Amino acid sequence: MTRLWFRAALLPDGWSERVRLVTEGAEIRSVQTGVAPEAGDEIQGFGLPGLPNLHSHAFQRAMAGRSERRGGERDNFWSWRTQMYALAQAITPADLEAIAALAYAEMLESGFLRVGEFHYVHHDRDGTPFADPAEMAASLVAAAATTGIGLTLLPVYYAHAGFGGLAPSPAQRRFIHDPDSYARLLEASERALTGLEDARLGIAPHSLRAVTPDALTRLAQLRPDGPIHIHVAEQTGEVEDCLTWSGLRPVAWLMQNQPVDARWCLVHATHAEPGELAAIAASGAVVGLCPITEANLGDGVFPAAEFVALNGRFGIGSDSNVLIDAAQELRLLEYGQRLVRRERNVLSSADQIYAAACAGGAQALAAPADALSPGAAANLISLDADDPSLLRSTPDEILGRWVFAARRPVVDGVWRRGRKVVSGGRHHARDAIVARYRDVLERLRA
Structure with a gap:
């Protein structure tokens, strides 16, 4: 006692x-x-109570601060992704465990007590599946056990390089699954989580560009009671490509073609328009905001004030882990709104921002709010x-x-x-x- x-x-x-x-x-x-x-x-x-961190790619902690030099005429998310892919191709399971342990320790030190790990590096370095499909996931579980952080594991389904079922690139070889192999990954991940205190398991279609409509429908049924996380409308390029493919913006397409409800976490949703914000809020889904990473990658600023006015739910995440700091995520969330709107205290107060991030994060990670x-x-x-x-x-x-x-x-x-x-x-x-x-x-x- x-x-x-x-x-x-x-x-x-x-x-x-x-x-x-x-x-x-x-x-x-x-x-x-x-x-x-x-x-x-x-x-x-x-x-x-501590904060939930609803969106993390732990391995990216190893490249923090190493991509902060302009790499050409246009330096944006897509050029950053090339550097990130190089790291993703290099790490072993032991490397991942060590990197994730540092990231998780830093999360705890900053006030994050549970992490949603959006995990997509699944196979060996040449793209060959491991004998245990959850070999890499087990490294994340070990890191969570070492540090004591709560873990909601979100194995990622990644099958395509772009809208319309575009074939994946060689740089994506460690990520790729089909629906059947992904179902086996989930089963193996569930076994890997056995013994880890209060662990949770969800599913994570990577993005609309990486998943076909039929596969997305099938995936959503694999864990009918678990959380579903997906990247959506993070980049203007993604919005333009989705319009070309479907005639709809990403959030609009998702809301019209999937039964989005409180199980879902729409990560970023940076470029959602007013009607899309209203649809998300009405669905009960959580928007996963990662202000430090969104600023670092030049994504843009999510219209949080408008979304909150619709009683929309949000949580925060550390995403690329370029800087792990719970308070700074909240600070940048509010400061972004102030810069865009040229007002102060846009989201009312730190107390209300904190309470909303705790409630939304807990919902997204399928765990009781602390x-x-x-x-x-x-x-x-x-x-x-x-x-x-x-x-x-x-x-x-x-x-x-x-x-x-x-x-x-x-x-x-x-x-x-x-x-x-x-x-x-x-x-x-x-x-x-x-x-x-x-x-x-x-x-x-x-």
């Missing part, structure tokens, strides 16, 4: 001061408010109340000061299922994880 005392904590009905939270095993057993600390209490700053309440899983984070950015904060200022004013990470402690995995802002296995990651980078750059 662990007793934690917080100067203030974000409970389901709002912030409360002087809070004692008692955990036993993986659960929160009791919560008291307005109490003084006692002997045996572990004194903390500000406590709150809450500091009796009977809930003991998944929570603490912020360092003595950090200069948070000194003398009133409860209604805490999230705003963390998201918009902190110069450095202020997440001090992280507990997952009652086990403390981050102390003093550092993951407990950080040194060993970094050592393995360093070895992988040295081999990949040799």
Whole structure:
């Protein structure tokens, strides 16, 4: 049994001061408010539920910061993708485990407690399937077990290089499946997840350009109760190609041709028009926003203010993992809206952005939203109340000061299922994880 005392904590009905939270095993057993600390209490700053990270490509952490030099007259998502494909062709299962372990540790250190891993590097480096279809997925499971992060595994179906069933390119050889081999991948992935605490499994058609309509219909039936994630309308080039192929924009085509509902997460949806936003909101689907990556790749800015006004649901993700920082994802989400609209506090407040991202992310990852309440899983984070950015904060200022004013990470402690995995802002296995990651980078750059 662990007793934690917080100067203030974000409970389901709002912030409360002087809070004692008692955990036993993986659960929160009791919560008291307005109490003084006692002997045996572990004194903390500000406590709150952690954020879900609904969209990650863990292996891309190994190229963070390495593509930030202009590569020609036009440097955009598609030129970046060429560099990313080169990394995808080089990594082994052991490499993936080491890279993902660092990414997952950094997620925990920044306040993400569960990750949706949109996983598409499936086969050996020459494109030959492994004897175990989930060989690469098992590396991600091992990384999640090492770090303690919650995992929703989203094996990706990727079959084509473009709309209309275009044949895949050699650079995509490690990704490719047909519907039957993908069904076997799901079965193997389910076995790989056995024993990993509170793991979830979903499906992930990569994008409309990588999946034929018939295959998409079949895939959606493979896990009738699981989440479905798909990239859609991320790039203007994708929108133009979809119009040429079908006469419809990507979101419009998807909404008209699939039974999109609350199981679905439409990742990015950057270039959705007003009618498409209304259709997504009415469906109950979640839009997966990745502001740092979307800015890094020059994707554009999702019309979040308009979508929220329609009661649309959203969550956030770290996507390419060029910079893993939960607070900065929220900051850039709001700042993007301010720059486009030339207004302040467009999405109302940091508290409301945080609550929406927690609820939308949990829905998209098919996991209960973390809450500091009796009977809930003991998944929570603490912020360092003595950090200069948070000194003398009133409860209604805490999230705003963390998201918009902190110069450095202020997440001090992280507990997952009652086990403390981050102390003093550092993951407990950080040194060993970094050592393995360093070895992988040295081999990949040799």
